[in-house]
Amino acid sequence: MQNKGFPADWLYQLKQRNNIVSVVERYVRLEKKGRKYWGCCPFHNEKTPSFSVSEDEGLFYCFGCKESGDVISFVMKYESCDFYEAVKILAKNAGMEVPEFTGEKDVLEKKKQKERILKLLDCAYKHYQENLLLPKAKPAQEYIKTRQFNKRTLDDFKLGYSLDWNEMVDYLKSKGFSLKEMVDAGVCQEKNNRYYDVMAERLIFPIFNSFGECVGFSARVLGKADFAKYINTAETIVFHKGRVVYGIDLVKKLKQQGNLDKIIIVEGQIDVIAMHKAGFNNTVACMGTALTKENAHELKKLSNNVVLMFDGDTAGEKATYRSIDILREEGFNVKIALMPQKLDPDEILKNYGAKYIQDLVENALPPIDYLIENEKKKFDITNATGKGAFVKQILQFLVKLNSYAEEDIYLAKLRDLTSIPIDILRRDLEKEKGGEKQKSLAKKEDENVLTSRENGNIRAIKFILASIVHGKDFVNKKIDYNLLLPQYQEILNQASKHLPLSSYYDYFDVDNEPILKDCLNYDFSSYLDSGQKYFDECLWAIISLKLQEKQTELTKQFKESKDLAQRQEIMKKLNDISISIREKKMEEFYAR
Numbered sequence: 001m002q003n004k005g006f007p008a009d010w011l012y013q014l015k016q017r018n019n020i021v022s023v024v025e026r027y028v029r030l031e032k033k034g035r036k037y038w039g040c041c042p043f044h045n046e047k048t049p050s051f052s053v054s055e056d057e058g059l060f061y062c063f064g065c066k067e068s069g070d071v072i073s074f075v076m077k078y079e080s081c082d083f084y085e086a087v088k089i090l091a092k093n094a095g096m097e098v099p100e101f102t103g104e105k106d107v108l109e110k111k112k113q114k115e116r117i118l119k120l121l122d123c124a125y126k127h128y129q130e131n132l133l134l135p136k137a138k139p140a141q142e143y144i145k146t147r148q149f150n151k152r153t154l155d156d157f158k159l160g161y162s163l164d165w166n167e168m169v170d171y172l173k174s175k176g177f178s179l180k181e182m183v184d185a186g187v188c189q190e191k192n193n194r195y196y197d198v199m200a201e202r203l204i205f206p207i208f209n210s211f212g213e214c215v216g217f218s219a220r221v222l223g224k225a226d227f228a229k230y231i232n233t234a235e236t237i238v239f240h241k242g243r244v245v246y247g248i249d250l251v252k253k254l255k256q257q258g259n260l261d262k263i264i265i266v267e268g269q270i271d272v273i274a275m276h277k278a279g280f281n282n283t284v285a286c287m288g289t290a291l292t293k294e295n296a297h298e299l300k301k302l303s304n305n306v307v308l309m310f311d312g313d314t315a316g317e318k319a320t321y322r323s324i325d326i327l328r329e330e331g332f333n334v335k336i337a338l339m340p341q342k343l344d345p346d347e348i349l350k351n352y353g354a355k356y357i358q359d360l361v362e363n364a365l366p367p368i369d370y371l372i373e374n375e376k377k378k379f380d381i382t383n384a385t386g387k388g389a390f391v392k393q394i395l396q397f398l399v400k401l402n403s404y405a406e407e408d409i410y411l412a413k414l415r416d417l418t419s420i421p422i423d424i425l426r427r428d429l430e431k432e433k434g435g436e437k438q439k440s441l442a443k444k445e446d447e448n449v450l451t452s453r454e455n456g457n458i459r460a461i462k463f464i465l466a467s468i469v470h471g472k473d474f475v476n477k478k479i480d481y482n483l484l485l486p487q488y489q490e491i492l493n494q495a496s497k498h499l500p501l502s503s504y505y506d507y508f509d510v511d512n513e514p515i516l517k518d519c520l521n522y523d524f525s526s527y528l529d530s531g532q533k534y535f536d537e538c539l540w541a542i543i544s545l546k547l548q549e550k551q552t553e554l555t556k557q558f559k560e561s562k563d564l565a566q567r568q569e570i571m572k573k574l575n576d577i578s579i580s581i582r583e584k585k586m587e588e589f590y591a592r
Contacts, residue, residue: 004083004506005101005108011072011506012499014087017094020071020502021055027078027301042078042300043067045331058502061521068521069510070502078301079210080243080294084111110237117185117238120177121214124187125206127171128160128199128217137161139222140203147270153277156250157269160204162219168197186216186233198231205269207233207287208249210298215239218246218269218287230268232287243294247272247284248302254281255302262305264361265291265323266345267316274346278354280361283345291323296330305333307364312339317374324367325400335364338373368410371397376417387418391425395432457545460538461485462515466522467535468495469504474532476539480591484542491516543586551577 004011021037024030030037030053041051044065051062061068067077075086084101091098101111131137132154140161149159162168172182179195182188188195202219209215216233233239246269254260264283266272275283286295299306306327310316320336327334337360340348348356365373375393380386394414401407407429415422465488467475482489494507501520504510510517527534551574558570580588 005111006087006099008503008506010099011087012503014090014094014096015058015071015502017096018071018090019055020058020060020074021053023071023090023093024053024060024074041065041067045329058500059520066521068517070505073505073511080298081211082111085211113184114237116177116181117236118213118215120172120181120185120187121206121216121238123175123177124168124172124185125158125160125204125214125217127168128162128204128206129158130160131163131167132159132161134161134163136163139201143203143222147274148277149273150277153273156276157247157273158206158208158214160206162197162199162202162204165196165200168199169195184236186236186239198233202231205246207239207244207246209238209244210248210252210301212249213238215244220270240294241287242290242292243298244287245284245295245298246287247276248298250276251282251284251302260303262307263299263303264307264309265299266309267311267319268344271345274349275357278349278357280354280357290319291326293326293330296326296332300330300332304331305335307335307337307361309337309339309345309360309364311344312341316344320370324371328367328400334367336367336370337361337364338370368394368397368401368406372410372413372417381418387420391418391420391428395425395429398429399432457541458515460541461488462518462522463534463538464542465491465515466519466524467531468492469501469519470522470524471495471498472524472531472535474535476535476586478590479539479586480589483591484546484589488515491519540584540586543589544581544584546589547577547581551581 021030024037024039028039028042028051030039031049032038035054035056037053037055038049039051039053040046040049041062041064043062044067046064050064051060053060058070059068060070060074069077072083072086072090075081075089076083079086079089081089088098101108132140144154144159153159169179169182169188172187173179179188179190182195183190187198189198190196199217199219202221205218205220206214207216207218216236216239218230218232220230221227232241235241251260251263260282262282264275264280266275266283266285268285272283272285284299286292308320308323308327310319310323316339324334324336339360343351345357348360372394375390379390379393381390391414394410398407398410401410411422411425411429414420414425464481464485468481469491481492485492490508491504494504497503504516504520508516510520524531554570554574554577558567558574561567561570579585
């Protein structure tokens with residue numbers, strides 16, 4: 001059992017004032033069926049709703065991906081935040097004051113460290129902003145003029161400037177921050193016992209999370225240099241490159257205003273800024289060209305519709321191909337803009353204007369259409385070799401489709417392009433699928449091996465615990481379950497309080513206690529008429545196992561004992577156990 005850092009009664013009130021259905025409905029469309037609400041799971045891609053929300057129990061559960069929890073853990077998972085941040089969000093929603101956090105020492109220390117780092121970064125980005133207006137920032141001011149960034153751009157993206165190698169270090173010292181905190185925040189580094197500004201003499205792009213908190217920086221060198229043009233903050237307690245989406249705070253505001261129908265993803269900060277300046281305020285970028293699953297998860301909270309607009313070069317093409325699979329797996333409706341060779345969005349806006357970008361967005365292609373158009377450029381389909389290689393490449397894409405209708409559409413398109421009969425293309429596609437199926441079966445076989453390792457005794461324990469936790473009428477009230485299942489005393493003690501199921505999330509790290517998680521989400525629908533019978537069977541299975549274990553231990557003692565009186569006493573106990581097993585007596589485990 002763990003200390004979540006807040007009084008249990010306060011957490012109970014917080015959840016009472018944040019109805020789980022109302023909170024979840026802000027993110028997921030729900031429909032009431034019976035006593036539960038159902039919708040498509042926000043944590044994995046699905047078309048048929050398997051995500052359930054129980055208003056009575058204050059819990060959610062997905063029968064597909066098995067995600068589950070209370071209203072606090074839903075916010076944690078959906079907003080990608082920790083327990084404390086989720087509590088703050090819900091407290092603000094309910095108009096409740098958050099009491100002092102009194103969590104475990106290491107949790108408390110991490111929380112304090114994180115708060116200090118965010119405070120330091122907030123202070124740093126605002127000071128970089130101030131520096132941009134100084135005469136010494138002329139290189140940055142000239143660069144901004146050449147880019148034609150206006151005041152709104154500077155305000156929206158909070159651009160700044162690092163004056164030199166030491167100025168920020170001295171400034172943060174004057175604000176009460178330690179050198180260690182500066183290093184922990186990724187603002188400074190140490191070399192030869194000297195601490196210096198990592199972003200020295202560069203144009204600063206503060207990076208904000210979806211809550212509008214500065215979590216790090218990207219910085220661009222101005223003029224020629226022997227080192228990297230762009231650098232990013234190193235990984236810190238608040239900055240994880242694979243999770244960051246540049247511009248997500250602005251796109252989130254757009255969604256809150258009801259003006260977001262799709263998200264445009266470009267490669268870099270300059271492209272994002274240029275796109276916003278041109279009126280495409282729904283544009284974001286990932287840190288580097290590699291879009292990650294974490295990036296996709298962040299974007300999924302805002303929109304299901306995405307247009308990829310990576311640079312028209314080899315690196316941009318590779319990034320597009322990788323991103324298509326990630327986004328489709330996450331359930332996005334993906335389209336790809338056909339970019340002119342060797343041009344990025346910023347260059348297109350300069351040379352051709354916003355109308356050209358608008359046309360690219362409106363004419364963006366679904367993934368397979370884009371892949372066909374792109375692969376056509378690489379093969380000479382007027383000869384047999386090129387045509388065969390082209391077809392094989394496209395069939396590898398078609399294998400990933402989950403619709404025969406889509407397959408037929410694209411096979412017909414391939415036929416028109418190559419003049420290969422559709423029945424031959426279909427046969428080749430089935431061969432490609434055969435290879436994929438073998439991989440899938442091998443993976444499934446591994447998973448089945450793992451699943452089958454749960455033996456009958458564990459299943460019996462789960463049913464007993466789940467029945468107790470859910471307060472089922474068929475639970476045998478005579479049994480002392482703390483004596484029978486001593487390893488689960490904390491769960492049993494919580495169950496004895498007869499509190500809502502959601503209260504378990506206030507005392508336990510449920511996600512890391514699989515048996516408890518399974519018990520809380522146990523599906524009793526198969527035992528509507530046989531619950532009593534199955535419970536008694538499970539109960540006897542565990543009691544008989546305990547008796548057999550005791551029998552084995554006593555037999556060992558009997559063999560080792562040389563004392564006649566002791567051996568007679570052991571024999572008596574063994575005889576009693578034999579009778580209990582034969583007659584299914586449970587009295588030894590009755591509550592006293």
